[in-house]
Amino acid sequence: MIEKPEIYTIAFYNIENLFDIENDPYTNDDDFLPTSAKRWTYKRYQNKLRKLGSVISQIGDNSESPAPIIVGLAEVENNNVLSDLINSEHLENEGYEFVHFDSLDERGIDVALLYKSEFFIVESSETFSVYLQNEMGLRDYTRDVLLVQGKLGGENLNIIVNHWSSRREGEKETEYKRIAAAKVVNSIIDRIKKEDSDAKIIVMGDFNDNPEDNSIKLLEKESELYNPFKTVLSHDKGSLNHDFQWNMFDQILISNNFFDLSTSNLRFFKANVFNSKFVTQYHGKYKGQPFRTYVGKKYRGGYSDHFPVFIQLKSS
Numbered sequence: 001m002i003e004k005p006e007i008y009t010i011a012f013y014n015i016e017n018l019f020d021i022e023n024d025p026y027t028n029d030d031d032f033l034p035t036s037a038k039r040w041t042y043k044r045y046q047n048k049l050r051k052l053g054s055v056i057s058q059i060g061d062n063s064e065s066p067a068p069i070i071v072g073l074a075e076v077e078n079n080n081v082l083s084d085l086i087n088s089e090h091l092e093n094e095g096y097e098f099v100h101f102d103s104l105d106e107r108g109i110d111v112a113l114l115y116k117s118e119f120f121i122v123e124s125s126e127t128f129s130v131y132l133q134n135e136m137g138l139r140d141y142t143r144d145v146l147l148v149q150g151k152l153g154g155e156n157l158n159i160i161v162n163h164w165s166s167r168r169e170g171e172k173e174t175e176y177k178r179i180a181a182a183k184v185v186n187s188i189i190d191r192i193k194k195e196d197s198d199a200k201i202i203v204m205g206d207f208n209d210n211p212e213d214n215s216i217k218l219l220e221k222e223s224e225l226y227n228p229f230k231t232v233l234s235h236d237k238g239s240l241n242h243d244f245q246w247n248m249f250d251q252i253l254i255s256n257n258f259f260d261l262s263t264s265n266l267r268f269f270k271a272n273v274f275n276s277k278f279v280t281q282y283h284g285k286y287k288g289q290p291f292r293t294y295v296g297k298k299y300r301g302g303y304s305d306h307f308p309v310f311i312q313l314k315s316s
Contacts, residue, residue: 008119013056021034055304056090059071060312069152070120071114082114098115103141105142113125113148122150127144147160147188155265160188165208201255207250269312
């Protein structure tokens with residue numbers, strides 16, 4: 001019989017463009033081909049898989065911690081890259097399986113969920129589209145929201161994985177897109193609570209907004225969620241860095257019943273950013289920032305432009 005861990009680590013990681021080297025005629029993956037300006041070769045792809053696996057296997061408090069039970073991912077191209085990732089050097093013995101659906105995102109990148117099936121039993125999964133229009137009134141496709149429902153430690157758990165629209169055209173100019181995504185998540189949670197008023201819910205993702213931004217506050221307020229990353233973000237800590245300023249776009253929010261010891265075997269313990277030195281730039285003016293795979297078209301050979309974030313639940 002598998003021994004039940006006392007601490008469950010649950011993580012989220014934007015892994016910065018995990019594309020295979022094959023051309024997909026239905027998506028805009030042309031930047032990530034061996035013939036592209038970025039020269040995305042088989043060797044570079046294998047190096048990225050190995051590096052991401054080494055990070056995922058270590059997310060937690062210390063190097064002795066077991067790899068996370070559940071890991072939400074952003075920026076994965078397809079099932080092939082997920083299969084290659086969970087079978088890579090550092091993850092092949094961890095027993096991960098995955099949930100992934102292709103979305104209509106123009107770049108062909110989606111969210112996914114890795115999970116250790118010996119601990120988390122998946123019962124159902126589905127996706128929800130965020131309907132957006134551009135200024136011409138045409139449909140603007142973005143990543144779907146992923147809902148995975150199952151059992152962890154004998155308790156029902158609902159996990160919602162997100163990768164909301166970026167700020168590329170400006171923070172204020174694109175805010176409506178993230179508000180729209182927040183409303184979709186709130187409607188999913190409303191549906192879950194109608195079926196089970198005491199449902200345990202975890203909402204994770206790269207929200208492209210910080211804890212104090214309107215979209216995240218809308219999630220917190222309407223769905224009565226607790227956001228531990230409000231207090232993790234500081235002047236010198238975040239999940240990504242832009243213009244030498246830390247942001248906490250990657251967050252994990254939880255329903256308040258993770259604090260109710262009378263009704264729960266799983267209770268919230270802690271939250272943090274996984275920013276061990278090996279995933280950072282070691283020197284130069286970007287010292288301490290995430291060690292990226294690419295800067296523009298220039299190959300750096302790092303991990304990702306985001307740090308992973310994680311929460312830990314204690315089982316009683």
